[in-house]
Amino acid sequence: MPEHSPSPTPERAIYGFVLYLLAFVLFFLYLVWAWVPDAWLHQLGLDYWPQKQWAIALPTFLCFCLLMSYPVYFGLTFLNSPPLTSREIIKDSHTIMQTDTRYQPESIPPLIDLSITEVNKRLYLHDPDTPMANK
Incomplete structure (x- = not known):
């Protein structure tokens, strides 16, 4: 099994270059459709294009969908979160409690x-005359 690497493989580089060129070609076709008058397109034999109003409506709709994705994402996050009165906020199945306090003093705990x-002790029960860094 090949080792995974962050550097692109030749196949991925080719796919990326083809997608890069395809994006430029599609953007050029979009600009031609949006800016060239219909009479000129009909003279070239290009008769089956969408109406020009979609040149503005489609990007506007896509920007609206992008902006609305943030509130929808936040809403889904709030719906999937436990309520503030739930004990799962404090302790759940993924909680790792300290069982052994013996470790080397110079090591990382x-x-x-x-x-x-x-x-609560560390945040709120400190002496106001001593800085928190000394604790």
Whole structure:
């Protein structure tokens, strides 16, 4: 099995270049359709083009859809989140609680979730005369 690499493979580079050229060709065709008068297009034998109003309506609709995707995404996030009164906000099936406090003093401590009481102690129960960095 080949090793995954962030550098592009030759096949991906070719696909990317073809898509790059295709994007420029489609954009050029869009500009021709939007700016060239219909009479000139009919003289060239190009009779089956959409109406010119879609040259403005389609990009406007796409921008509107892009702008509306943010509120929809935020709404779905809020719908899939547990309510504020739920215990799952504090502790769920992915919680890693500290079971062993023995580790080397100069080592990096293990990755754990702090309990809500520990969070409240660290945030709110400090002496106002001592800076937080000394804790």
